[in-house]
Each structure stands twice: as structure tokens, then as C-alpha cells.
Amino acid sequence: xxxxxxxxxxxxxxxxxxxxxxxxxxxxxxxxxxxxxxxxxxxxxxxxxxxxxxxxxxxxxxxxxxxxxxxxxxxxxxxxxxxxxxxxxxxxxxxxxxxxxxxxxxxxxxxxxxxxxxxxxxxxxxxxxxxxxxxxxxxxxxxxxxxxxxxxxxxxxxxxxxxxxxxxxxxxxxxxxxxxxxxxxxxxxxxxxxxxxxxxxxxxxxxxxxxxxxxxxxxxxxxxxxxxxxxxxxxxxxxxxxxxxxxxxxxxxxxxxxxxxxxxxxxxxxxxxxxxxxxxxxxxxxxxxxxxxxxxxxxxxxxxxxxxxxxxxxxxxxxxxxxxxxxxxxxxxxxxxxxxxxxxxxxxxxxxxxxxxxxxxxxxxxxxxxxxxxxxxxxxxxxxxxxxxxxxxxxxxxxxxxxxxxxxxxxxxxxxxxxxxxxxxxxxxxxxxxxxxxxxxxxxxxxxxxxxxxxxxxxxxxxxxxx
Numbered sequence: 001x002x003x004x005x006x007x008x009x010x011x012x013x014x015x016x017x018x019x020x021x022x023x024x025x026x027x028x029x030x031x032x033x034x035x036x037x038x039x040x041x042x043x044x045x046x047x048x049x050x051x052x053x054x055x056x057x058x059x060x061x062x063x064x065x066x067x068x069x070x071x072x073x074x075x076x077x078x079x080x081x082x083x084x085x086x087x088x089x090x091x092x093x094x095x096x097x098x099x100x101x102x103x104x105x106x107x108x109x110x111x112x113x114x115x116x117x118x119x120x121x122x123x124x125x126x127x128x129x130x131x132x133x134x135x136x137x138x139x140x141x142x143x144x145x146x147x148x149x150x151x152x153x154x155x156x157x158x159x160x161x162x163x164x165x166x167x168x169x170x171x172x173x174x175x176x177x178x179x180x181x182x183x184x185x186x187x188x189x190x191x192x193x194x195x196x197x198x199x200x201x202x203x204x205x206x207x208x209x210x211x212x213x214x215x216x217x218x219x220x221x222x223x224x225x226x227x228x229x230x231x232x233x234x235x236x237x238x239x240x241x242x243x244x245x246x247x248x249x250x251x252x253x254x255x256x257x258x259x260x261x262x263x264x265x266x267x268x269x270x271x272x273x274x275x276x277x278x279x280x281x282x283x284x285x286x287x288x289x290x291x292x293x294x295x296x297x298x299x300x301x302x303x304x305x306x307x308x309x310x311x312x313x314x315x316x317x318x319x320x321x322x323x324x325x326x327x328x329x330x331x332x333x334x335x336x337x338x339x340x341x342x343x344x345x346x347x348x349x350x351x352x353x354x355x356x357x358x359x360x361x362x363x364x365x366x367x368x369x370x371x372x373x374x375x376x377x378x379x380x381x382x383x384x385x386x387x388x389x390x391x392x393x394x395x396x397x398x399x400x401x402x403x404x405x406x407x408x409x410x411x412x413x414x415x416x417x418x419x420x421x422x423x424x425x426x427x428x429x430x431x432x433x434x435x436x437x438x439x440x441x442x443x444x445x446x447x448x449x450x451x452x453x454x455x456x457x458x459x460x461x462x463x464x465x466x467x
Contacts, residue, residue: 111133183244192236280293281390405444419432422447
């Protein structure tokens with residue numbers, strides 16, 4: 001959170017030792033005035049072209065002689081008036097030349113601390129520290145720090161958040177990590193080739209522009225359409241390969257660490273106890289090789305991918321480190337029918353088999369695709385499955401369930417079906433579709449009780465537990 005700086009607070013901040021960012025930071029911030037001019041030119045290119053045509057060479061050189069020093073001065077002043085300090089309970093970031101602003105980030109509210117290095121930052125030997133904080137819509141950051149200083153500060157913040165004394169926190173150092181998974185570049189590249197989204201965006205980029213040209217003969221229409229399509233195709237193939245290159249997952253006392261990136265290196269942390277949902281995704285063309293992708297919903301964090309591609313047994317082993325004691329339910333199987341509907345072994349805690357919706361009604365509500373839905377409840381998680389071509393299994397620990405709802409549309413009422421929605425602390429919802437109405441009510445009551453029991457027995461989230 002932030003608060004205006006008080007007069008008495010300056011002496012206190014200096015008493016705990018204020019520090020400045022790396023001296024290379026002004027070069028980054030000096031681009032802000034230039035970016036404003038570029039943004040205006042992009043927003044109104046015709047007006048910018050007319051204004052540029054009126055300028056003589058002498059005027060242009062004089063303008064550059066004013067803009068460049070002004071940008072450099074702006075970068076220097078913003079760096080000079082930016083300080084940060086670490087107290088026993090919080091990280092303080094003080095900024096502002098004309099209008100002073102101090103951010104007070106309480107250590108117990110920090111959910112993750114990531115170290116990222118864009119390409120130019122790697123060349124300069126600096127890094128950016130990004131902090132996920134509970135209740136904050138965007139990450140606070142310190143950019144830039146020396147690479148060693150960034151890692152040392154990260155370790156110090158985590159140590160203080162874990163309860164180490166201030167005089168010893170800086171001596172704790174970064175907790176050791178044990179490698180759990182490393183994705184080979186060849187496997188990553190092949191997985192992207194076998195992803196339908198990659199081919200779909202590429203085909204659209206190759207087919208749509210020629211069709212538009214034949215229909216309109218307008219070059220600007222073709223360019224305006226082709227540019228975003230090519231960008232989407234690049235982002236889903238080359239962009240993902242560059243971002244997920246050398247993906248490594250390691251286990252440490254402060255959570256699972258993720259290192260990745262070909263050009264921009266990122267050192268992220270999955271906070272312990274903050275994972276709300278785990279999703280196992282398997283595109284159609286991955287099934288023959290047994291590959292899956294693991295995605296996350298983390299409260300107070302933007303980290304969303306745990307494993308970009310891996311064999312299923314390896315991925316499930318990593319999931320077991322995120323959700324200890326969780327067994328991923330097996331594929332759905334046909335269940336016996338009774339006069340009151342299907343027998344559902346998956347809704348009994350301890351059983352780990354998915355149960356499909358009742359065939360008699362589900363096939364009329366969602367023809368064919370109803371076979372892709374399923375639900376299972378074990379002693380640790382509520383699990384929902386969906387998809388025939390692109391299979392997806394969502395796992396929600398009982399302790400992370402915030403609310404449970406049952407909804408029923410008019411056509412579902414005709415066939416005696418309902419949907420069960422489980423809401424998590426990451427503002428996400430997992431839905432078990434097309435359940436029998438009686439079963440849905442049983443799931444509602446049972447899940448509410450399992451969530452209360454799970455929260456009472458849950459271990460308090462804490463950094464460096466056992467470290």
C-alpha cells in the first residue's frame with residue numbers, strides 16, 4: 001500500500017539505511033519523454049508527418065539538442081530522488097521529484113519475489129526485482145539493481161518475511177534449490193509444432209490477407225489485418241519458444257523456483273501455500289507422446305505456468321510438490337446406471353476416478369461433447385474435467401475453496417441436470433458441468449463441509465518453512 005511521506009518519517013527511513021538503484025537506471029528512465037513524442041507520432045501519423053515536413057535541418061538539430069539533454073536530466077533526477085530501505089516489517093520505496101510518494105510494502109504481504117533480466121539488462125549486468133503483494137493489482141518493482149544485489153535483496157526480504165532477525169537476515173543468503181525438471185529445447189519446439197493454436201494462427205495469417213485483397217483491393221486494409229495476425233502467429237510459436245526456453249523447475253524452502261528465457265531471463269517463485277488451482281492441459285496432438293502442460297492460479301501473483309511441456313508422470317510428480325499428498329484423478333470411465341441416476345465413485349473422498357455426467361440427459365444438453373466432462377472428489381482436492389480434443393483437468397484443494405454454487409438453466413431443468421461451481425481465492429471458478437440435480441446438491445453440501453475442514457487443518461502459509 002502507499003501513504004504520503006511524513007516529515008518525521010524521513011529520519012526514520014534514513015535510520016534503517018536508504019539505498020539507491022543501480023546507476024544504469026537513468027538510461028532506462030530517460031526514454032520516457034522520447035516515448036511520449038513517439039506515442040504522439042503513432043497516434044496521429046498524418047499530423048506528425050506534416051509537422052516534421054515543416055522543420056528545417058537547423059530546427060531539427062536544435063530540437064534534438066534540447067530534447068536529448070532534457071531526457072537525460074529527467075532520467076537522472078528520477079533516479080536521484082528514488083530510494084528504498086528495508087525495516088523489520090516492511091520494504092519502503094520513496095520516489096518523486098515534485099510530488100513525493102512512499103510505498104510501504106509489508107513483508108508478510110509479499111507473495112512472490114521474482115528476478116527478471118531483459119536482454120539489455122543482462123548485457124549491463126543488472127536485474128529487476130518484481131514483488132507480488134496481496135491486494136495489489138500490479139507488481140511493485142525495483143528496476144534496476146546490480147544482479148548480485150538483486151538476488152541478495154530477494155534473499156534478505158524472504159528471510160525477514162520468514163521471521164529471521166534483521167541482523168541475521170542478510171546473512172541467510174538464497175536458499176538452496178534442487179532441480180526437479182528441465183525442458184529440453186527440442187521437446188519445447190516440437191510441442192509448439194504439435195499445438196493447434198500455432199497452426200490455426202499461422203493459417204489465418206496466410207489465408208485471410210489474400211482473401212481481403214481479392215475482396216477489397218485495399219493495401220491498408222490488408223496491412224491492418226495481416227499485422228495483428230502475423231503478430232499472433234509469432235507470439236504463439238516463436239514468442240513462446242523464446243519465453244519458455246531452458247525452462248527449469250527447482251524446489252527450495254521458499255517455494256518452487258522457475259528459471260526461463262532465451263533473451264530475457266526470468267527467475268520466478270511459486271509461493272508456498274498460495275496455489276489456488278492447478279490445471280493439467282493436454283492438446284490432441286500431444287496424447288501420443290504422453291505430454292501435458294501444467295498451469296496455475298496463484299493468489300496475489302501473475303505466475304500462471306508451472307510446466308510448459310513434460311511427460312505426464314513427470315508433471316504429476318511436480319504437481320505433488322505444489323500440492324503435497326494430492327493424487328491426480330484418472331481418466332473418466334463409464335459408471336453403472338441405477339434407477340436414480342449414475343453411481344458416482346468419484347464423489348467419495350479417497351477415490352480418484354472421474355465420473356461422467358448421466359448419459360440420458362447430458363447427450364441432449366451437450367451432444368457428443370458431454371463425454372468430455374467429469375468430476376471427482378478426493379480427500380485433498382475437488383477435480384473437474386472438460387474437453388474431448390483439448391483435455392483439461394482442474395484441481396482445487398479443499399482448503400482453497402471460497403464458495404460453492406449450483407446453477408441450473410431451463411433446458412438442464414428439463415433433464416434434471418445442474419452445474420456445480422467452485423470459486424477460489426484467485427477470483428477463478430472451476431465448474432463441474434451436467435451433474436444430476438441430486439448429485440449436485442450432494443456435492444454442494446459435501447464440498448462446503450470439506451472446505452471448512454480443510455481450512456481448519458491447513459498449514460499457515462509461510463516462507464522458508466523447514467529451511
